[in-house]
Amino acid sequence: MAPPILTIFRGNFNRFCIDSQFFQYFIVLLSLFNLSLCLYEDQVGKFDWRQNYVGKIKFANFDNVSQVKKIIVATEENVIAALNIKTGQILWRRVLEKGYAGRIRAFSNVADDELILVNGGVPAIVRYWNLTTGHILNEWPIAEQNPDRIEDVQWHINDGTLYHILPIYNSGVEVTAYDSKTGEKLKSRKISAPFISQETECVLASPYFICLKGDSSLAILFYINIFEPKSQPQSITINTIFGAGAEGPYRISLVPGNIAAISISTDNNRRKRLLLLENEPTPVPHDIDGENSVYITNFDDKKVVLELSYNDKITTVMATYLNENEPQSEKLHRIIHNDLYRPEIVATTCTCKSLKRYACKFLLSSEDHSISLLDKKVLWTREEALARIVAVEIVELPMSDRDQAIETEFDLKESLDVDSTWDVFGMLVRRLSSQANQVKAFIQAALGLEPQQSNQRADLVRDKFGLHKMIVAVTSAGKIFGIESKKGELIWQLRVPNIQGFSKESDQMVLYVQRGSRHFPHPPQCSLLAADKDTGSGVIFTFNPINGQALDGLTKLNYRVKQSMLLHVTTDSFLRSIIILDERDRAYVYPESATAVATSVGRNTYIFTVDKASGILSGYSFSYSTPQNLIANKVWELVLSPKNQRITHVVSKDPIERVHSQGRVLGDRSVLYKYINPNLVAIVTQGTSSVQKNTLNLYLLDVVSGSMVFSIVHKRTKGPVHIVHSENWLVYSYFNEKSRRTEIATLELYEGKTQSNMTVFSSLTTTKLPIVERQAFIFPASIESMRETITEKGITSKHILVALANGGVLELPWMLVDPRRSINPEMREEGVIPYMPELPIHVDGIINYNQSVFRISGIHTSPSGLESTCLVFVHGLDLFYTRVAPSKTFDVLKEDFDYYLIVIVLAALVISSYITKKLASQKLQKQAWK
Amino acid sequence: MSVQKLNTKRFKWTLDFSYKNKQERSIELASPPGYTHGVALVHSTDHSRESHSNHLIIKKSWDLALGPLKQVPMNLFIMYMAGNSISIFPIMMVGMLIIRPIKALFTLQQTFKVIEGTHAFGQKFVFFLGQIVNIFLALYKCQSMGLLPTHASDWLAFVESQTRVEYSGGGFKYT
Known part of the structure; x- marks a missing residue:
């Protein structure tokens, strides 16, 4: 050995050690850039798709004035948009404020390419739009005098004047006029109308303000012209409209259309009649079925009542001409179309084609929120129900027919007795027969003979990496969609009649995947648990998620559902059953045939419920079940008193999640074991009492034992809270009132340096409380939703998908919100970035690049067949689907991998080695001869 | 002839x-x-037949037997020079330190084939001991470089995840 060389190295080593600090920071910096996956330009739209929606129509109008004819719609989702009349595509769309602050209250008729819109509550905002471009021209607020009566305020827009109409009980109507473009207050006057009271049902059908007073036996309509200063209240009895023999209860409602009219329904909404209110109220002596929807318009000079009836998939449009004498009815259209379901006319436009015939276009809004344009036939349909998705599952596609044939070949041996058939000849015969079948099928296909009848589309089969899946989306309208994940095509749709969400506020419905598509020949099965619209009791609807066919149909439960869970064990037919807890704490199993399986694991199965109103959390055990009956028995109860706090979130972990690494390596190479409690649930409450008004409490509760694992209070903070609970950590965001910014806090739980039990985790025996690490970060954007990525084996590192209010979806590496990011630079651990208070938002990390998605209500993540890749489905007003690879695609070759180069190099090496071998032997031979 | x-x-x-x-x-x-x-x-x-020539053979074979032990100070010096950072040169050195004695141990019989006599067993033993000392030195070096899987963290990847005993579900009351 040469010592001088060593000394040179020694010097280098020293320098290297000094540089290493800098070097490490450099690596950290580089890794930050590398963490986020971004797209190249040619990859745009390759893995992702986006669909835009507007929501259920509230107001609509045909714009025939502008050069480009279009439909202007204002929707329940607080969106105003222009739709192409020929295709139904969105020309432009403006998303207004969310919820109450953006609710659209009045919508003027289209004139001069301009539109006036009133939205919001207190204060109401009047906006004035250019319809060609969708740009806002002016905006002004109306200061509300009586904020508590805002729901009773009516608006009317006429000839550039906006009327704010407020009925005052037992006194009159206050009408205030504004110039709708400038916001100038023109005049205000009060019209005496003493008939208005809390009990009356009032409707504004300009120029009249009509109120229904009285009970089912005797009802009187009072009306007053509010635009005439000296008008007197007048009345008309119901009997003059219906004649004798009508029975209550009566209801009045405004008839949509461009002529002022109201409809009065009677006989428990079995029939209704119209009352025209143009000059003088004139009843129309024509009975209309209570189920039918009505629209009133004029063709040329004639007033026409359009009546739409829907019966057994047949939609009929009837027109009734209101002549002076006898009303004449005429059937305009009779359509059989699957997309229509109890439609209503929301807007019409007519052009005079010849002398007698009118060409009318009708914009129909179906009960399942879809919009269709009807012009003799249905021109286009938009599935607007997808703007409000309440439950999503991503289901694997089934195998192709050929794979299934192979599967059946090997499947038989499991079902048969192993001893008798496990002989070589039996296997050989089976193999030969199945191959003969395959050959037969191949020849049949090649000759073009009758192809194998299969009810699945050829492209809807599982691909090699499990990236192509079926998205099952349940919407609040009770319509279920099957969306194929590659292009976003709607494969099937199912209307489940007469269902609704469990509660009015949340539209909550529960979707379970009872059996995936891996268990051929059993079909995959999904179940939707919802409430019946009439009775409110539970309803279960089972269907095949791949082709959208109902399996067992609609099962009506004769009890109200309190809580439900999917059992972790399967029956012999690989079906996971659902346990349902009713209001009286009785447990049921669906399907009932699986009761034996459910009771056999009852000892280790627990369910918990959280009552928002009373603040009571209760845990139930099924260990008292008999083999025939599943019995829920309350084992613990916890009260978070509603006097002090209101429970806002209950978040448990994703049940399919798997954690690969059981611990974390520290700087001294010891292991800090993770506290991975699958029964841990995070509960967030918001302080309600005056002292704790702006506090947020977070509790970590073990729902099996009912023990409180950890709790934390954030003072001077408020919602909206978004929370992600996964592995051994929690990430949640809240608004810090003191600093007025959004913050993200993280918690991480560790068992300690030793693991109490290496093999199993039991909530009942683990009594040691975990070590909790925590940290908070500033997040420079406002958050709409959060979700963690999930992969099949949990080896890939986790990223958090954060939906931002600006329409982006950020992929935030969990490493950046690691609570062990140390503040003290001396204490730094390997692979942990030093603490910085502010989390950066890298533009590279926005997974939807410029495809902004608005009003995100949820993000659904699902593992793909590749460990590196996670499928992401973002829903809200828009739908967005993509895939992310948090640790990059380490298990796939790059797209630009040079196969040819590798093949050429390998071939060249092999050939050259042979040649050299030959040459070498020749040379040896020559030398030997010398 | x-x-x-x-x-x-x-x-x-x-x-x-x-x-x-x-x-x-x-x-x-x-x-x-x-x-x-x-x-x-x-x-x-x-x-x-000269008497001192026999003596020379024994001396020579003892030289051979003591060779590994004589290498120890040199190895120590190399180890000190290499430092504890993990980069290509120290790794190569440590690799040599380990592989050489192991190779020598495998070829022990061949090395001592030429040597016979009363001391042969002792010489073999000393040679063996010396190589073992060298191996231990190399292992110590590996240890100080952190290359030996002696910590719990080194076996973390093989720890199976805990299976759960209890299963739970639930959430907000639906109604």
Whole structure:
């Protein structure tokens, strides 16, 4: 050995050690850039798709004035948009404020390419739009005098004047006029109308303000012209409209259309009649079925009542001409179309084609929120129900027919007795027969003979990496969609009649995947648990998620559902059953045939419920079940008193999640074991009492034992809270009132340096409380939703998908919100970035690049067949689907991998080695001869 | 042939240039004058019989046996020089430190094939011991470089995840 060389190295080593600090920071910096996956330009739209929606129509109008004819719609989702009349595509769309602050209250008729819109509550905002471009021209607020009566305020827009109409009980109507473009207050006057009271049902059908007073036996309509200063209240009895023999209860409602009219329904909404209110109220002596929807318009000079009836998939449009004498009815259209379901006319436009015939276009809004344009036939349909998705599952596609044939070949041996058939000849015969079948099928296909009848589309089969899946989306309208994940095509749709969400506020419905598509020949099965619209009791609807066919149909439960869970064990037919807890704490199993399986694991199965109103959390055990009956028995109860706090979130972990690494390596190479409690649930409450008004409490509760694992209070903070609970950590965001910014806090739980039990985790025996690490970060954007990525084996590192209010979806590496990011630079651990208070938002990390998605209500993540890749489905007003690879695609070759180069190099090496071998032997031979 | 042999024995300094026939010409040349086989042989055996030569062999083989132990200070020095950082040169050095003694141990029998005598076992043992010491030194180096899987963290990847005993579900009351 040469010592001088060593000394040179020694010097280098020293320098290297000094540089290493800098070097490490450099690596950290580089890794930050590398963490986020971004797209190249040619990859745009390759893995992702986006669909835009507007929501259920509230107001609509045909714009025939502008050069480009279009439909202007204002929707329940607080969106105003222009739709192409020929295709139904969105020309432009403006998303207004969310919820109450953006609710659209009045919508003027289209004139001069301009539109006036009133939205919001207190204060109401009047906006004035250019319809060609969708740009806002002016905006002004109306200061509300009586904020508590805002729901009773009516608006009317006429000839550039906006009327704010407020009925005052037992006194009159206050009408205030504004110039709708400038916001100038023109005049205000009060019209005496003493008939208005809390009990009356009032409707504004300009120029009249009509109120229904009285009970089912005797009802009187009072009306007053509010635009005439000296008008007197007048009345008309119901009997003059219906004649004798009508029975209550009566209801009045405004008839949509461009002529002022109201409809009065009677006989428990079995029939209704119209009352025209143009000059003088004139009843129309024509009975209309209570189920039918009505629209009133004029063709040329004639007033026409359009009546739409829907019966057994047949939609009929009837027109009734209101002549002076006898009303004449005429059937305009009779359509059989699957997309229509109890439609209503929301807007019409007519052009005079010849002398007698009118060409009318009708914009129909179906009960399942879809919009269709009807012009003799249905021109286009938009599935607007997808703007409000309440439950999503991503289901694997089934195998192709050929794979299934192979599967059946090997499947038989499991079902048969192993001893008798496990002989070589039996296997050989089976193999030969199945191959003969395959050959037969191949020849049949090649000759073009009758192809194998299969009810699945050829492209809807599982691909090699499990990236192509079926998205099952349940919407609040009770319509279920099957969306194929590659292009976003709607494969099937199912209307489940007469269902609704469990509660009015949340539209909550529960979707379970009872059996995936891996268990051929059993079909995959999904179940939707919802409430019946009439009775409110539970309803279960089972269907095949791949082709959208109902399996067992609609099962009506004769009890109200309190809580439900999917059992972790399967029956012999690989079906996971659902346990349902009713209001009286009785447990049921669906399907009932699986009761034996459910009771056999009852000892280790627990369910918990959280009552928002009373603040009571209760845990139930099924260990008292008999083999025939599943019995829920309350084992613990916890009260978070509603006097002090209101429970806002209950978040448990994703049940399919798997954690690969059981611990974390520290700087001294010891292991800090993770506290991975699958029964841990995070509960967030918001302080309600005056002292704790702006506090947020977070509790970590073990729902099996009912023990409180950890709790934390954030003072001077408020919602909206978004929370992600996964592995051994929690990430949640809240608004810090003191600093007025959004913050993200993280918690991480560790068992300690030793693991109490290496093999199993039991909530009942683990009594040691975990070590909790925590940290908070500033997040420079406002958050709409959060979700963690999930992969099949949990080896890939986790990223958090954060939906931002600006329409982006950020992929935030969990490493950046690691609570062990140390503040003290001396204490730094390997692979942990030093603490910085502010989390950066890298533009590279926005997974939807410029495809902004608005009003995100949820993000659904699902593992793909590749460990590196996670499928992401973002829903809200828009739908967005993509895939992310948090640790990059380490298990796939790059797209630009040079196969040819590798093949050429390998071939060249092999050939050259042979040649050299030959040459070498020749040379040896020559030398030997010398 | 026998004639020639007789000639060489009879006259030490005579040369016989006479060939009886052609056949004889082709056979081996006679030894140069003054050279006899027997004398050379006698001379060499005499030399080996010397008492101190045996001693030399033992000394030589002890040298061989003590070689690994003599390498220890040098190895220590190299180890010190290499430092504890993990980069290509120290790794190569440590690799050599480990592989050389192991190779030597495998070829132990061959190394000591030429050596025989009463000390052979002791020498083998000392040689073996020396190589073991070298291996331990190398392992110590690995340990100080953190290359040995002696910590719990090194086996973390093989720890199976805990299976859950209880299963739970639930959430907000639906109604």
